[in-house]
Amino acid sequence: MGRLFRRVVRTARRPRRGTGATTVRSAGGKQYRVVAVDEAKDTEFADPPRKWGRVGVMAGAWAIALALGAWVAPGFAASGNPENQDPRDEAATDADGAALRYLRYGSNEDLDRAESALCEDASPEVAPEDLDAIRQAYAEEFGGITDIDVNAGDPVPSTEGISIAGTVSYIAQGNRRQEDFLVTVQETNGTYCVSNATQAEEAGPTEPEATGEPVDPKEIARGLMQAVVLHQDPAAAAEFQCAPASYSGITPEELDAAITEWASTNGETDGAIDSTKSAETSESSVTAFDIQITLAGDLNVESFVFTVGVQGDCVSSIDGGEELMEPAGN
Numbered sequence: 001m002g003r004l005f006r007r008v009v010r011t012a013r014r015p016r017r018g019t020g021a022t023t024v025r026s027a028g029g030k031q032y033r034v035v036a037v038d039e040a041k042d043t044e045f046a047d048p049p050r051k052w053g054r055v056g057v058m059a060g061a062w063a064i065a066l067a068l069g070a071w072v073a074p075g076f077a078a079s080g081n082p083e084n085q086d087p088r089d090e091a092a093t094d095a096d097g098a099a100l101r102y103l104r105y106g107s108n109e110d111l112d113r114a115e116s117a118l119c120e121d122a123s124p125e126v127a128p129e130d131l132d133a134i135r136q137a138y139a140e141e142f143g144g145i146t147d148i149d150v151n152a153g154d155p156v157p158s159t160e161g162i163s164i165a166g167t168v169s170y171i172a173q174g175n176r177r178q179e180d181f182l183v184t185v186q187e188t189n190g191t192y193c194v195s196n197a198t199q200a201e202e203a204g205p206t207e208p209e210a211t212g213e214p215v216d217p218k219e220i221a222r223g224l225m226q227a228v229v230l231h232q233d234p235a236a237a238a239e240f241q242c243a244p245a246s247y248s249g250i251t252p253e254e255l256d257a258a259i260t261e262w263a264s265t266n267g268e269t270d271g272a273i274d275s276t277k278s279a280e281t282s283e284s285s286v287t288a289f290d291i292q293i294t295l296a297g298d299l300n301v302e303s304f305v306f307t308v309g310v311q312g313d314c315v316s317s318i319d320g321g322e323e324l325m326e327p328a329g330n
Contacts, residue, residue: 091193092191092192093191094155095162095164095187096164097192098183098192100150100166101117102114102118102183102194102197103168103197104148104150105117106128106130107135107168108135111129111132114131117194118193118194119194119195122195124194124195124196124198125197125198125274126181134168134170134179142170142175144172145171146172146173148168149168150167150168151166152164152166152167153165153270156299158184158300158301159302160196161184162184162187163182163183164184164185165183165270165296166182167181168181180199181197181198182272182294183196183197184197198274198294200272200273217287217289220240220310220313221308221309221310221315224240224252224315224318225237225291225308228252228255228259229273229293230272230273232256232259232260234252234256240315242312242316246311249317249319250318250325251318255325258321259271259295262295263295265299266297266298267297269295272293272296273292274303276289276292277289277290278290283309285312286309286311286317288308288309289307289308290305290306290320291305291306291308293321295324302323302324304324305320305321306320306321
C-alpha cells in the first residue's frame with residue numbers, strides 16, 4: 001500500500017515549466033543557475049544612444065561663453081564700463097569746463113591732463129609748467145599745500161574766442177593766496193579746448209623804495225598802469241607821474257574815465273595787465289614800454305596797447321589805446 005501511495009504522489013507532481021535556466025557545475029562540484037537575458041525587456045529603460053556631433057557643438061558653445069565672461073567681467077568689475085575710461089579724460093563740453101580743467105590740473109600737479117585740455121598747436125603764455133611753478137612757489141612759502149580751489153567767471157565772447165576769468169586759490173593751514181588768470185577757449189563741433197591763458201599782474205602799485213639802488217623804469221610804468229587798470233585809483237597812479245611841466249599825453253584821470261565809459265557799455269568790468277615789452281622812442285632820456293591791458297566785461301572782452309614813457313624815476317608820457325580813448329572824447 002505504501003509503495004502504491006508513493007507512486008501515486010510522484011505521478012501527481014506537476015513538472016516545472018521551463019524558465020530558460022541552465023544549471024552548470026563547476027570543477028569544485030558547485031552548481032550555478034544561468035538565466036538567459038530578455039534583451040527586448042532589458043533595453044526598455046536603457047540610456048538613449050549618444051549623438052557625439054551634438055555633444056561637440058554644446059561643448060564648443062560653453063567654451064565660447066566662458067571665454068567671453070573672462071574678457072568682459074573684469075571691465076564691469078572695474079567701473080561698470082567695458083572701456084573703463086576715466087571721466088577726467090573726457091573732452092570738455094562747455095567753455096567753463098575747459099578753463100577749469102586747464103587751471104585745476106595744471107595747479108594740481110596733473111600736467112598731462114592740463115596738456116590734454118589745450119587746443120592742438122596751442123602755445124599759451126601761461127603753460128601747464130608755469131601753473132605748476134606757481135604752486136611750487138606757494139608750497140615752499142607755506143611749507144606745503146593742503147588744497148587747491150579753482151573758480152571761473154561767466155564766459156564772454158571775444159574776437160579771439162571765449163574769454164573766461166579764472167581764479168586759483170592756494171590753501172594751507174592758516175594761509176590762503178590766490179592768482180587770477182584770463183583763459184581763452186575755442187569751440188569746435190561741441191567740444192572745447194584752451195588756446196591761451198595769461199596771468200593778471202600783481203595787485204597794487206609798487207612804489208620804488210628809497211634804498212639807493214637804481215630805479216627800474218619797467219616797474220614804474222607798470223605801477224602807474226596797475227593803479228588805474230586794476231584798482232581804478234588815478235590818485236595812486238599820479239604818484240608815479242612826472243610833474244605836469246614835463247608830462248605829456250593821456251593822464252591817469254583820462255584813462256580811468258575811458259575805462260569807466262567802456263564798463264558802462266559792457267557791464268561790470270575786470271582789468272588785467274597782459275604784457276609789458278620794451279618800445280622804441282626818439283628821446284634818449286626816455287625809456288618806453290608797450291603795455292597791453294585787457295578789459296573783461298559781462299558783454300565783451302577787449303585788449304588795448306599803450307606806450308608808457310619813463311624818464312628818470314617817473315612816468316613822463318602815456319600814448320596809444322586809441323580804440324579805448326576815442327569813445328571817451330580824447
